[in-house]
Amino acid sequence: MHPSFIKANEEKQRSIINAALNEFSKHSYDNASTNAIVKEAGISKGLLFHYFGNKKNLYLFLFEYVLDKYAEATFAELDLTEPDVFQRYKQIISMQMNIVQQNPAFFNFMKMVSIEKSPEVTSELEKKQSLKEEYNYDKLLTDIDYSLFKEEIDTKYALNTxxxxxxxxxxxxxxxxxxxxYDIDVFNTLINQCTAELDEYFHFLKPLFYK
Known part of the structure; x- marks a missing residue:
């Protein structure tokens, strides 16, 4: 985390984040310009580097910020009283579609992240995403009803499957x-196809795992 940035007023934080999202959504990491970011945000370059130290730290902060916002929006709506893990996954797929539609800036940024090739950041992007996914996966499984599974089923292997x-x-x-x-209209079509296919697989797996 970057304490000096977190202490800045919300309007300044929002201006910097929006400017950085805009620049990194248009250009690869190497080609993105901190000059363009500070110009759009209306701050000095010195202040930007006071907050983040360098472009790499800003980029990685932005990546974590977007992942956290996706997770926050998802778990704010996720019904953790739903005991069925299959239903929880269905909820998450639906929520992810809604989040993308409501936050095109996030979608455009993550689009560029997915094709990023700079060795300066790619390994750290993978590590950060892996840690976030592991944490969110554990949270997803909070209070699911293990009694729904057949007694002879190893729930660890079932959940992994x-x-x-x-x-x-x-x-x-x-x-x-x-x-x-990464056409947004194609995304909407594919997410519906993905949901339909997932339903078919869940329909196949449920009788294998559940009583």
Missing amino acids: IKWVLDGISSHYNLQLKESN
Whole structure:
């Protein structure tokens, strides 16, 4: 975290974040300009580097910020009283679609992140995303009803299988989205197709795992 930035007033924070999102959504990490960011944000370059130290720290902060906002929006609406893990996954897919539609700036930024090639940031992006996903996965499983599973089923393997199926389907549709150059209309179509296919797999898996 960057304490000096967090202490800045909300309007200044918002201006910097929006300017950085705009610049990094248009350009790769290497080609993005901090000069353009400070100009749009209406601050000095010295102040930007006072907050973040360098462009890399700003970029990684922005990445974590967007991931956190996605997670916050998801878990704010997720019904943790729903005991069925299959239903929880369905909720999350629906919420992710809504979040993307409501926050096109986030979508455009993550689009560029997904094709980022700069060795200065790619390994750290992967580490940060992996940690966030692990934390969110544990949170997703809060208070699910393990008694729904057949007694002879190892719930750890069952949950891993469900997650691997979801990851595999998501990867398939993410590849199609990438080939479309991340067109938002294509995203909406693909997310509906993904949801329908996921329903079919869940329909197949439920009788295998549940009583």
